[in-house]
Amino acid sequence: MILLAVGCSFRDTPVAVRERLAFDAAKLGRSLDELNGRYGCEAVILSTCNRVELYLARPGADVGPDGDLVAEFLAEVHGLPLADVRPHLYAHRNEDAVRHLFRVTSSLDSLVVGEGQIAGQVRQAYETAHGRECVGPLLNALFQQALRVAKRVRTETGIARGKVSVSSAAVDYVREVFSHFDDKTVLVIGAGKMGELTLRHLRELRPKRILVTNRSPEKAQSVAAGCGGAPVPWEELDDALARADVVLSTTGAAEPIVTWERWQKVLARRKKGAAVILDIAVPRDFDARVHDGDRTWLFNIDDLKRIREATLHERLKHVAPAEALVEQETGAFAKEWSRRRVGPVIERLTQECEAKRRAIVRNLFHKLNGRLTEADKQYIEGAFRKLQSQILHGPIRTLSDAMEEGAGGHEGHTLLDALRKLFRLHD
Amino acid sequence: MSYERITVFCFAASYAVALGLELLHLLRPRPIHRLAALVFGGAGLLAHTLYLAAQQLPLSSRHGSLLFLAWIVAVFYLYGTLHHRRVAWGLFVLPLVLGLVCLGTLFDGDPGEEEGFWLSRLFAFQGDRFWGAVHGTLLLLAGVGICVGFVASVMYLVHARRLRAKTPPAEGMRLLSLERLEEMNRRAIVLAFPLLTGGVLVGMALMAQAASQLQGWTDPRVLTALVLWLVFAILLYLRYSLRVRGRRVALLTIVAFVLLVVTFAVPHTLSGGGTP
Numbered sequence: 182m183i184l185l186a187v188g189c190s191f192r193d194t195p196v197a198v199r200e201r202l203a204f205d206a207a208k209l210g211r212s213l214d215e216l217n218g219r220y221g222c223e224a225v226i227l228s229t230c231n232r233v234e235l236y237l238a239r240p241g242a243d244v245g246p247d248g249d250l251v252a253e254f255l256a257e258v259h260g261l262p263l264a265d266v267r268p269h270l271y272a273h274r275n276e277d278a279v280r281h282l283f284r285v286t287s288s289l290d291s292l293v294v295g296e297g298q299i300a301g302q303v304r305q306a307y308e309t310a311h312g313r314e315c316v317g318p319l320l321n322a323l324f325q326q327a328l329r330v331a332k333r334v335r336t337e338t339g340i341a342r343g344k345v346s347v348s349s350a351a352v353d354y355v356r357e358v359f360s361h362f363d364d365k366t367v368l369v370i371g372a373g374k375m376g377e378l379t380l381r382h383l384r385e386l387r388p389k390r391i392l393v394t395n396r397s398p399e400k401a402q403s404v405a406a407g408c409g410g411a412p413v414p415w416e417e418l419d420d421a422l423a424r425a426d427v428v429l430s431t432t433g434a435a436e437p438i439v440t441w442e443r444w445q446k447v448l449a450r451r452k453k454g455a456a457v458i459l460d461i462a463v464p465r466d467f468d469a470r471v472h473d474g475d476r477t478w479l480f481n482i483d484d485l486k487r488i489r490e491a492t493l494h495e496r497l498k499h500v501a502p503a504e505a506l507v508e509q510e511t512g513a514f515a516k517e518w519s520r521r522r523v524g525p526v527i528e529r530l531t532q533e534c535e536a537k538r539r540a541i542v543r544n545l546f547h548k549l550n551g552r553l554t555e556a557d558k559q560y561i562e563g564a565f566r567k568l569q570s571q572i573l574h575g576p577i578r579t580l581s582d583a584m585e586e587g588a589g590g591h592e593g594h595t596l597l598d599a600l601r602k603l604f605r606l607h608d
Numbered sequence: 609m610s611y612e613r614i615t616v617f618c619f620a621a622s623y624a625v626a627l628g629l630e631l632l633h634l635l636r637p638r639p640i641h642r643l644a645a646l647v648f649g650g651a652g653l654l655a656h657t658l659y660l661a662a663q664q665l666p667l668s669s670r671h672g673s674l675l676f677l678a679w680i681v682a683v684f685y686l687y688g689t690l691h692h693r694r695v696a697w698g699l700f701v702l703p704l705v706l707g708l709v710c711l712g713t714l715f716d717g718d719p720g721e722e723e724g725f726w727l728s729r730l731f732a733f734q735g736d737r738f739w740g741a742v743h744g745t746l747l748l749l750a751g752v753g754i755c756v757g758f759v760a761s762v763m764y765l766v767h768a769r770r771l772r773a774k775t776p777p778a779e780g781m782r783l784l785s786l787e788r789l790e791e792m793n794r795r796a797i798v799l800a801f802p803l804l805t806g807g808v809l810v811g812m813a814l815m816a817q818a819a820s821q822l823q824g825w826t827d828p829r830v831l832t833a834l835v836l837w838l839v840f841a842i843l844l845y846l847r848y849s850l851r852v853r854g855r856r857v858a859l860l861t862i863v864a865f866v867l868l869v870v871t872f873a874v875p876h877t878l879s880g881g882g883t884p
Contacts, residue, residue: 343776353777357767360788454853455786474772475854488776 184319186278187251188227188234189269191292198269201259204228212258213315219254222246223317225310225324227285229302231292236282238319248272279323280511286327287334288341289503295340295496300331319518330510337506339499343492348379350488351459352386354480355427358457362386368425369393370418370438371462372404376431379461380408383429392421396432419443423450428458430466437468444471451476461485519584519593526597527577529606538569576600614659616675616716620709622652623682623702630698634781645698646689653682667744673751674712674872680752681705684759696781700759700766708755711873739814746807747833751868753800758865760793761858768855790853793861797847801840808837828874836867 189199204212209226216224216237223238235255237246252270256263273281284290286303307324310316316324335341344350359365365388369380372395384391391410394417395401401412413421422428422439432438439447444467460467460481472479542565546558553561580600584593600606629645656679665672685701767783783789811833843860846852 350776354771356785357771357777358786360785360791452851454790472772474768478771480774484774487774491776 183246184236184238184275184278184323185246185248185251186234186236186273186281187248187255187270188232189271190232190234190290192290193271194269198265199230199233201261202233202255202266202269203230204233204258208258209309210313212254213310213313215258216254217313217315220246220250223310223320224315225306225320227303227306229299232285234285236278236320236323238317238323276511276515279514280507282323282327283330283507283511283514284504286331287503287507288331289334289500289507293345294493294500295335295342296345297335297341300328300335303331304328322518323514326510326514330507333510334503334506338503340496340503342499343488343495345489345492346378347461347482347485347489348382350485351379351429351461351480352382353488354478354485355383355386355457355459358455358478359426362388364389365426366424367391367410367427367429368413368421369404369408369410370428370430370466371395371432371434372400376429376461377404379429379431379459380404383427384408388427392425394418394421419447419450422447422456424453426453426456428456430458430460431462432466433462434466435464437464437466439467439471441468441470444468444477448476459485516584523580523584523593523597526600526606527580530577530600530604531573533604533606534569534573538565541565612662614655614662616659616709616713619652619655619659620706620713622648622655623706623709626652626698627702627706630696630702634696634699642689642693646686649682649685649689649698649702653679653686656682667741667748670715670873671712673744673748674708674715676748677751677755677872678705678708678712680748681708681755684752684756692784694782695784699781700763704755704759711869715873739810743807743810743814746803746810747871750800750804750807751872753796753803754861754865754868757793757796757800757861760789760796761861761865764789764793764858765855768858786854790857793857794847797840797843797861801844804833804837804840808833829871832867832871832874836864836871839864839867 189202191199194202204226209228212226213224216222216226216235220237221239225236227234227236235251237251239246248270249267251272252267253263255261255270256266259266281290282303286300288294288296288299291299303324307316307320307328310320344353365386367380367383367388367390369376369391372393380391391405391408392413393401393405393408393410394413394415395404396415398412398414401415404410405412418438422444430438455475456477458467458471458477458479460479463482465481467479467481469479469481471477542562545561546553580593580596583596626645626649629641629648633641633645656675660675660679665675667673667676681701682705685698685705688695688697688701763783764786767786767789770780770783771786784792811830815827815830839860843857843864846860847857
């Protein structure tokens with residue numbers, strides 16, 4: 182297997198460099214075509230905000246793509262000096278490259294371990310290359326297997342369990358209190374960036390109505406229009422609070438906008454059941470004392486971040502089983518690929534020996550024509566067949582063992598090349 | 609196979625193993641633990657059913673009524689476990705089943721007012737015997753409602769406590785949402801109240817008849833049933849007139865359950881001074 186993975190990731194490369202090495206759609210297509218044409222290799226380019234990686238393969242060749250050439254190519258494509266690019270790149274070859282891709286796709290090498298986005302990004306990268314006919318037998322098999330391995334890791338270990346984003350954790354808390362939302366009112370106070378994301382998650386619950394209030398009526402109008410809600414004047418905040426089941430507060434106010442005393446007045450006017458308040462503003466918009474654990478449930482940014490930390494801590498426990506699974510799959514893939522590579526060579530060797538043996542036996546029978554009985558002929562043919570299999574047994578066994586032990590490593594490839602040269606097995 | 613060889617120990621042990629597996633699942637969550645708990649719970653329910661069918665216990669006996677009540681709650685456990693597969697259902701329902709079975713066992717040998725299988729009396733349509741069975745059946749079904757309300761209330765209080773402490777939702781046992789638990793409690797109470805009222809009224813009518821041997825209003829079982837009815841009336845008044853919800857309703861439901869247990873555990877006192 183002649184496979185090379187070259188790239189850089191968030192681990193060692195600053196974002197300023199990663200940004201310059203990233204591929205946009207146009208550059209990606211051009212680069213794939215060029216890698217395929219210029220270096221005659223299969224190619225897939227994975228470009229995300231956390232990593233830029235090139236996977237190159239030459240399944241039938243004796244020499245793999247060169248890492249330095251790839252670095253030069255990257256520098257050329259992005260118009261950067263080679264010296265600025267080369268130090269940031271890592272390279273993995275053959276089995277190491279397989280392992281690396283499996284780890285990346287399984288989200289073991291991600292900034293947030295267990296996140297699900299990377300598998301989709303790998304799939305996208307593979308499909309783009311496939312669409313431009315830049316992938317062949319090796320990268321086809323490798324990427325399809327990588328996606329299968331990622332699925333196994335996600336389903337067979339707890340690496341992807343739990344929520345790691347603040348907005349989805351907020352919705353989880355809401356779901357702990359309410360079971361259905363078709364009669365619920367969501368009130369959005371403010372228009373912060375984090376609020377938008379949380380509101381998007383809350384909208385997925387399909388609440389009956391969404392009310393939006395802001396000190397700026399224009400902003401309230403704009404947010405309400407974006408989420409299919411109704412704007413409420415800032416002066417009517419108390420009325421809106423009394424009507425709301427879920428409150429999402431995300432203002433930039435320097436002081437709490439709802440004090441304990443103000444909330445008590447709102448509670449006295451409320452005819453509804455419990456209220457869940459998601460206060461994701463910093464500084465906080467609600468006085469922490471409003472959380473009474475009966476009629477009012479208040480969750481602020483620290484509570485939500487605690488979920489994220491707990492989830493990540495929990496996920497780390499599943500890294501070792503996930504790594505073991507990746508290791509097992511890497512070995513299996515490398516062996517399978519070696520078997521595929523060595524199989525045709527052994528078959529050709531056997532066929533050539535077979536043809537030569539038949540020719541020799543045919544000549545022998547021709548020269549001894551009339552002097553051999555049918556039984557003699559069968560005996561001679563059997564003896565030659567036995568000789569052939571005994572001669573071939575050693576080299577074939579040694580080659581198979583070397584390929585299997587080294588999983589297609591250097592020794593296996595050297596023997597394979599030697600066998601080709603010694604027996605003149607050409608394509 | 610003779611079903612008469614099945615003892616209370618058979619199904620109580622099955623329920624206990626199922627509860628143990630639920631606890632194990634809480635400590636080390638594995639799908640196999642939940643599945644095994646379901647198998648043991650199902651086996652316990654089967655044995656429980658065969659036991660009740662073979663023994664034909666009278667509903668008027670404390671032993672019989674508590675084992676019948678435990679059986680219906682065990683059906684509720686099985687339904688809930690299959691319906692809410694990810695919820696720690698068994699952790700709350702199985703202790704109740706076991707508690708009722710153990711309490712019933714304490715009164716083993718209690719003959720009840722009348723011998724014979726209560727269902728056959730119910731369908732016999734014969735005067736007092738029939739109305740006696742109706743009285744017992746209504747109180748039993750009301751008891752089921754109170755037990756469901758009790759389970760929902762305990763779950764509610766545990767869940768509310770976790771949320772008050774802001775425990776991350778994914779940590780520990782999974783429970784239904786507070787709204788769902790409150791709804792379950794409300795439905796159980798709303799269904800149980802008319803049944804309880806009917807049961808108490810039929811009981812009072814029977815007591816008023818000359819044929820009754822009960823001591824009348826001073827009978828402890830009659831008294832606790834009336835207090836239970838009163839607590840229920842207060843519960844409904846708070847829930848619907850004063851719109852009291854959440855913790856307070858849950859706590860009052862637990863009080864109602866305690867009274868129910870007392871009602872089932874206290875014997876009727878006959879006018880002659882003995883207990884049936």
